[in-house]
Amino acid sequence: MGTAFATVFVLVFLISLCKSDDQLTPAKPLHPGDMLISDGGVFALGFFSPTKSNATLYVGIWYHKIPNRTVVWVANRDNPITAPSSAMLFISNSSDLVLSESGGHTLWEARNNITTGGSGATVVLLNSGNLVLRSPNHTILWQSFDHLTDTILPGMKLLLKYNGQVAQRIVSWKGPDDPSTGNFSLSGDPNSDFQVLVWNGTSPYWRSGAWNGALVSATFQSNTSSVTYQTIINKGNEIYMMYSVSDDSPSMRLMLDYTGTIKMLIWNSNLFAWSVLFSNPSYTCERYASCGPFGYCDAAEAFPTCKCLDGFKPDGLNISRGCVRKEQMKCSYGDSFLTLPGMKTPDKFLYIRNRSLDECMEECRHNCSCTAYAYANLSTASMMGDTSRCLVWMGELLDLAKVTGGGENLYLRLPSPTAVKKETDVVKIVLPVVASLLILTCICLVWICKSRGKQRSKEIQNKIMVQYLSASNELGAEDVDFPFIGFEEVVIATNNFSSYNMLGKGGFGKVYKGILEGGKEVAVKRLSKGSGQGIEEFRNEVVLIARLQHRNLVKLVGCCIHEDEKLLIYEYLPNKSLDAFLFDATRKTVLDWPNRFKIIKGVARGLLYLHQDSRLTIIHRDLKAGNILLDAEMSPKISDFGMARIFGGNQQQANTTRVVGTYGYMSPEYAMEGIFSVKSDIYSFGILLLEIISGFRISSPHLIMGFPNLIAYSWSLWKDGNARDLVDSSVVESCPLHEVLRCIHIALLCIQDHPDDRPLMSSVVFMLENNTAPLPQPKQPIFFVHKKRATEYARENMENSVNGVSITALEGR
Known part of the structure; x- marks a missing residue:
């Protein structure tokens, strides 16, 4: 009996030692290793080090149940603990919360500014993440929600203005592992009550745009069934903003990171990572005034760029200098106002009270300096009785943007159209009109006679081509609208295939630049009779590209078959192919890291469309730098679908004895066994990714000594922790290292030996666009070293662009 009692006593004693507590009392200070845990276990307060070294410590609050420690508040951010063994967080006799280290040196304190009778204050950590110092009668003496760092939590108020002055602000960390005060901050606008700004020091870095009267905005997250609310509250002498979430929502937070980006983040329990709901600024042109006066950032485009407002043109060659009017204002009452919907309103506005929409327009019309106005109904916005929000702009319009899913109408002032003078002499009008009609009638009759003959000839040719292409196994029973172009038209467009028009050549034949009727520039691919791309591949390419539509796939303008001639007519891309820049020492400097990363993401989205998002599942089978074309904006477009295959139904892979593709880009299972699937393209994408990062060809051993x-070179550097040495010397000094290293990591995952170890393209796109998503560790890949004879044979044939390395029945390209 005594033994049993002793056992129970020991267990109770141990449980009492391990019990989590959410309160700090004068008799129980907090030391390094101790934690306060909120009653529901959501948040924890304790000592932490942002780096692997524990040489310096901070006191902070973080999510307790999330495995990756995510700090949301730091007490001593600018005064770290340097003597951890003597550090202590305690409540003083005057009910202050104090952090000290050796010798009683105070590093940080939260003062009790309320006179209370007696001591006995306690500190409690709430499930909201709020650390509260309160008196015995529960009067709040101090709370962390009033002293923000870089994060806003649901339920936390950010006091934007108090008595007309900026009140609170959140301030970024100095770096990813440095909680001290950074360069970026977010606060209300000191000059108005209608917007918030991110500051880089004392200069504006990003601006929200004026609130349009929606004081409560809600965002529904379909994947979590949660709703996020943003509320703006105006009490006259104070204006504050707060976020709240619906019940049972996953953890959410709004933070300002060390790069100046505002991010709304939600915890994804499936990926064990934070997902970004939105971030600002997302693009370079969204930064404050980056498009100059009268320029705007078109964020509705896939790749946002600066553009000029209607009625304006670029001020010189560089549009970042802004725009100027095409026609100067004359300040007449007949000036018109152009409605620009979905706009983020400009900065530096003048707020006019108690105006209707029509009165707001008249305020602008009667002032020659007024260039635009905007109006919104603030029916519940103000405690002062004014329900209108009339904004007018004098002079230049600065920091505009066109947004998706939001914005408001901006009314832009333009000069009145030139009045048309009326002729009083009716004869002067009627006679020229009648004469012109007679001439046009004669021209039309001649044209109709000629075009009928051409049309009949074209219809016969189109019928023959439809029958020819319908023989393709890839066409099936689906009706595809083939764009046919006559051979004579192609001959004229290319100046009879002049050598001056030739853009390039390869094993398939030659490519010429052409100009069709109407001035449309095209690239004409003329397949040679000895081309490895035969009849079946030609049919395949025409059928596939006619079906596929995506901004990262090359667009087929038309095709032509004339006797032995097989011609494919594509959109003209002035920058030709990626390899022309990537492997040319004199041109590769054009490919800075932002352009390279844009190309990587564009190719990934194009492959995702082929594999998953189109009506068909397409395996390209010949993805390489030479088949990635670049438009004028250096945006990539995947080309050459002659070797592509369609998978139907639930088909996951196929087997062939006729292996096609390019040596070095083919996956092991495809090259050795003829087995191909979407994972074969992913392997090729991984090789392409390594080439883009390094500037080396996959088959350039003479450039990588030893x-x-x-593949072998990349793995060796990765394994030894020297992956930075893989980065092309032309971009290594200017690129964000964490982003490049993440791309190398993804590339190694894509070139894993076993197809099941490679990620799907949807996962690759997610990993590229979400820097916080965790990545699995890659395994060592096969290095594919062939015998000398086979290698020499491959090299010889690759120089002719028609390879013939014999693996099963390999037909390289």
């Missing part, structure tokens, strides 16, 4: 190829 290694058989780029």
